[in-house]
Amino acid sequence: MPTYEVPIVTADIAINADFDVLLLKNLINIQDNRLQICGALDEFIDGYQQWINTQRADVDKFDDTRRQVGTGIIERMDVAKSRIRQGVHLLKNDSVVAEAFGLANQAMREQMIQSGYDVPKWRPFQLAFVLLSLASCIDETDDYRQELDLIWFPTGGGKTEAYLAVAAFVILWRRLSFSAVAAGGTVSMMRYTLRLLTTQQFMRACRLICALELLRLDYPRLGEERISIGLWVGSNSSPNTLRQAQDIVNKIQGGKREEMSQFVLTSCPWCQTPFDNVAKNIKIGFKSFDFHCSNLQCAFGAQNIALPCQVVDEVLYVKPPTLLIGTLDKFAMLAWKPETQSFFGRHGNRPPELIIQDELHLISSALGSIAGIYEAAISTVIEQKLVGPKYIASTATIKEANTQVKKLFAQQPAIFPPVGISSEDSYFAKTVALDEQPGRLYLGYLAPMLSRQRNLAPLAAALLIAPLLLFSKDADAEVLLDAWWSMLVYHGSLKGVGNSHNSFNILVKEHYERLMQEYQQQKGLDNKQIEQDDVWQLMKKRLPSRLNIAQLTSNSTAQQNETIFSRLKFERTNPDSIDVALATNMVSVGLDVSRMSLMVVNGQPITTAEYIQASSRVGRSHVPGIVITNYYRDQSRSLSHYENFRAYHQSFYRYVEPTSVTPYTYQARKRALHAGLVIVLRHSIPFMLADNDARNFDKNDVQIQAVIQAFINRCSNADPERCQEIEAHVKQIINEWHQIVATDIDNSVCYSALDDRSKQSLLYRHGQSERGQWATLQSMRNVENTGLMKLL
Numbered sequence: 154m155p156t157y158e159v160p161i162v163t164a165d166i167a168i169n170a171d172f173d174v175l176l177l178k179n180l181i182n183i184q185d186n187r188l189q190i191c192g193a194l195d196e197f198i199d200g201y202q203q204w205i206n207t208q209r210a211d212v213d214k215f216d217d218t219r220r221q222v223g224t225g226i227i228e229r230m231d232v233a234k235s236r237i238r239q240g241v242h243l244l245k246n247d248s249v250v251a252e253a254f255g256l257a258n259q260a261m262r263e264q265m266i267q268s269g270y271d272v273p274k275w276r277p278f279q280l281a282f283v284l285l286s287l288a289s290c291i292d293e294t295d296d297y298r299q300e301l302d303l304i305w306f307p308t309g310g311g312k313t314e315a316y317l318a319v320a321a322f323v324i325l326w327r328r329l330s331f332s333a334v335a336a337g338g339t340v341s342m343m344r345y346t347l348r349l350l351t352t353q354q355f356m357r358a359c360r361l362i363c364a365l366e367l368l369r370l371d372y373p374r375l376g377e378e379r380i381s382i383g384l385w386v387g388s389n390s391s392p393n394t395l396r397q398a399q400d401i402v403n404k405i406q407g408g409k410r411e412e413m414s415q416f417v418l419t420s421c422p423w424c425q426t427p428f429d430n431v432a433k434n435i436k437i438g439f440k441s442f443d444f445h446c447s448n449l450q451c452a453f454g455a456q457n458i459a460l461p462c463q464v465v466d467e468v469l470y471v472k473p474p475t476l477l478i479g480t481l482d483k484f485a486m487l488a489w490k491p492e493t494q495s496f497f498g499r500h501g502n503r504p505p506e507l508i509i510q511d512e513l514h515l516i517s518s519a520l521g522s523i524a525g526i527y528e529a530a531i532s533t534v535i536e537q538k539l540v541g542p543k544y545i546a547s548t549a550t551i552k553e554a555n556t557q558v559k560k561l562f563a564q565q566p567a568i569f570p571p572v573g574i575s576s577e578d579s580y581f582a583k584t585v586a587l588d589e590q591p592g593r594l595y596l597g598y599l600a601p602m603l604s605r606q607r608n609l610a611p612l613a614a615a616l617l618i619a620p621l622l623l624f625s626k627d628a629d630a631e632v633l634l635d636a637w638w639s640m641l642v643y644h645g646s647l648k649g650v651g652n653s654h655n656s657f658n659i660l661v662k663e664h665y666e667r668l669m670q671e672y673q674q675q676k677g678l679d680n681k682q683i684e685q686d687d688v689w690q691l692m693k694k695r696l697p698s699r700l701n702i703a704q705l706t707s708n709s710t711a712q713q714n715e716t717i718f719s720r721l722k723f724e725r726t727n728p729d730s731i732d733v734a735l736a737t738n739m740v741s742v743g744l745d746v747s748r749m750s751l752m753v754v755n756g757q758p759i760t761t762a763e764y765i766q767a768s769s770r771v772g773r774s775h776v777p778g779i780v781i782t783n784y785y786r787d788q789s790r791s792l793s794h795y796e797n798f799r800a801y802h803q804s805f806y807r808y809v810e811p812t813s814v815t816p817y818t819y820q821a822r823k824r825a826l827h828a829g830l831v832i833v834l835r836h837s838i839p840f841m842l843a844d845n846d847a848r849n850f851d852k853n854d855v856q857i858q859a860v861i862q863a864f865i866n867r868c869s870n871a872d873p874e875r876c877q878e879i880e881a882h883v884k885q886i887i888n889e890w891h892q893i894v895a896t897d898i899d900n901s902v903c904y905s906a907l908d909d910r911s912k913q914s915l916l917y918r919h920g921q922s923e924r925g926q927w928a929t930l931q932s933m934r935n936v937e938n939t940g941l942m943k944l945l
């Protein structure tokens with residue numbers, strides 16, 4: 154079997170200092186102790202500065218061609234370092250910034266303690282990133298306001314904590330800096346792709362918002378308006394209306410307790426007490442929906458205050474949440490629903506100033522292209538009120554980020570941490586040499602005589618029995634047995650999960666029993682004697698028919714998957730622990746269980762990015778990960794990867810496919826450009842907002858013209874080569890709209906008439922019986938690669 158050990162990357166670099174700035178508790182009092190703390194932060198940056206200097210000295214020794222490349226790398230590091238310094242400079246000189254920074258550390262610390270950390274501590278890159286982004290998040294004139302800060306770090310490095318900390322800072326800074334009215338409303342939008350948003354991630358953000366809300370209750374300067382979080386996702390995941398919410402409550406009260414998962418939150422995000430008494434946990438009012446915690450020991454339960462978490466769309470529109478978490482999908486509704494206006498700052502609220510895009514590399518192909526046009530619309534709306542929002546994104550695997558960020562955001566990315574001269578060391582992230590710490594071991598397995606229905610069985614049987622044979626007699630048996638006990642089996646499709654399930658029922662069992670017989674023969678014991686053997690007894694307990702086998706797929710509800718995630722954390726001695734988890738690619742982004750160390754990947758995934766993401770789920774703690782790729786004899790991709798096993802694994806980051814987004818091709822424009830135009834006009838101009846306001850469209854109106862021009866400019870900036878096409882296409886849409894209004898003798902034009910035949914709609918959904926002018930998406934769920942053919 155070919156093997157390759159991929160070294161791990163660590164974010165835990167040593168920082169020598171008397172005053173440890175990485176401890177969150179040390180940063181909380183910055184306001185009272187500014188000199189000392191800023192001095193220590195300066196020292197923290199000195200470490201980076203010195204390291205850059207040694208890199209510079211190395212570059213000076215290069216020959217001319219290499220020196221040119223090297224100088225570019227040094228320049229990027231210098232910029233990052235200066236920006237971090239500038240963050241500290243702000244803390245020194247701006248008391249409001251210092252106050253917000255101290256409080257943000259306090260909220261993050263409390264959030265981490267609630268999540269189970271004993272001594273909350275920053276990883277150096279997290280703290281550096283927060284400092285680096287401070288200025289551009291709060292100063293619209295900052296040089297880096299219009300660069301997207303891209304956190305690029307391997308999976309498991311702690312990217313989420315880094316951007317959550319920035320969000321906390323911006324939320325607090327806005328409360329401390331502006332009048333109550335201006336400071337209110339939605340401050341930040343965080344976006345996930347559909348398959349990514351797991352309850353685990355929503356809970357983490359909820360916990361931070363709970364911490365901020367508790368802070369606010371003790372700190373009058375943070376204002377009267379609650380600090381809250383809203384989940385804005387499709388109707389399949391959470392209720393859209395209070396009526397739907399009430400229906401769910403009724404079902405739960407009628408005995409269908411599993412319906413609780415429709416509210417996404419099924420336990421208190423602060424203390425984790427399950428919501429098992431719906432009458433106490435959910436309160437629905439005339440225009441309100443609230444979660445309540447029933448644990449009297451919990452900060453929220455004790456005071457009986459509503460949790461600051463909202464999942465019902467109807468309430469989100471009335472009370473826009475401070476932090477809005479939405480799936481990309483849902484943003485299609487901005488064209489349809491005037492109520493969504495509330496997220497862009499109304500009644501005197503400032504618009505959102507921070508937009509966070511998680512897992513940027515997933516915003517690609519057809520979905521990414523459509524998302525690009527919606528993105529242009531959103532930023533145009535915000536630009537009408539501010540210079541523009543600050544963008545932050547994160548990824549673990551990306552290639553050609555420049556092109557992608559340009560097409561999606563019309564910005565340049567500033568990658569953090571910037572790479573060093575060697576790809577193995579950026580100061581903040583270091584590849585750990587294999588002699589210092591084992592890496593993740595990849596093995597290639599190919600059974601040329603077995604079909605893909607049968608090839609998993611011998612492998613799985615061997616993996617089930619191996620820990621027993623290897624470690625049962627060891628002094629550390631308990632720890633070692635647990636280390637590679639639970640097996641994660643990855644599949645490219647649901648069908649694969651079904652196959653494996655059948656395989657465990659029949660074939661794995663046969664192979665397992667054969668291995669047991671071989672063991673008995675080796676030992677030379679008869680049927681009676683073998684029963685006295687300890688290892689034999691353990692083997693019997695692990696017979697495939699006695700295994701706990703779970704599934705993690707999109708067929709299960711979020712709640713069911715969440716239960717499996719929790720059970721995967723259980724050690725093997727727990728009766729509810731899981732032996733085998735059969736999963737689809739949904740685990741490659743959401744699963745974060747440090748205990749997992751053994752994985753089988755069935756078939757070579759289509760992309761390298763997916764392969765890296767998926768296999769990075771194991772070996773995240775001190776137990777080294779083992780990944781066995783089960784190649785299929787009838788899959789040509791499998792065969793070529795098997796043959797090039799070593800070369801591929803030696804540098805698989807190099808094989809990551811560039812993500813392609815082409816928002817301004819004719820196909821993408823045809824599907825979304827008109828929606829973008831509707832969004833910018835509805836949400837930027839008050840007399841264009843309501844449904845009937847569609848008839849107020851006047852292409853000669855100065856205000857309308859200005860907004861349209863801003864939209865054209867934003868789109869053209871993203872794709873300068875197509876600027877003429879874009880402009881011509883927008884003009885065509887304008888003329889169509891103008892024509893409709895000009896011939897509207899009975900005042901019947903509106904944005905969407907649904908099925909009202911007396912009205913004339915601009916927008917209609919695919920499949921709607923009454924048509925309108927433009928077919929318009931209501932979600933991005935069904936955005937697939939479609940080709941358009943032009944017949945000449």
Ligand SMILES: [Zn+2]
Nearest residue numbers: 421424446451
């Ligand atoms: Zn609670």
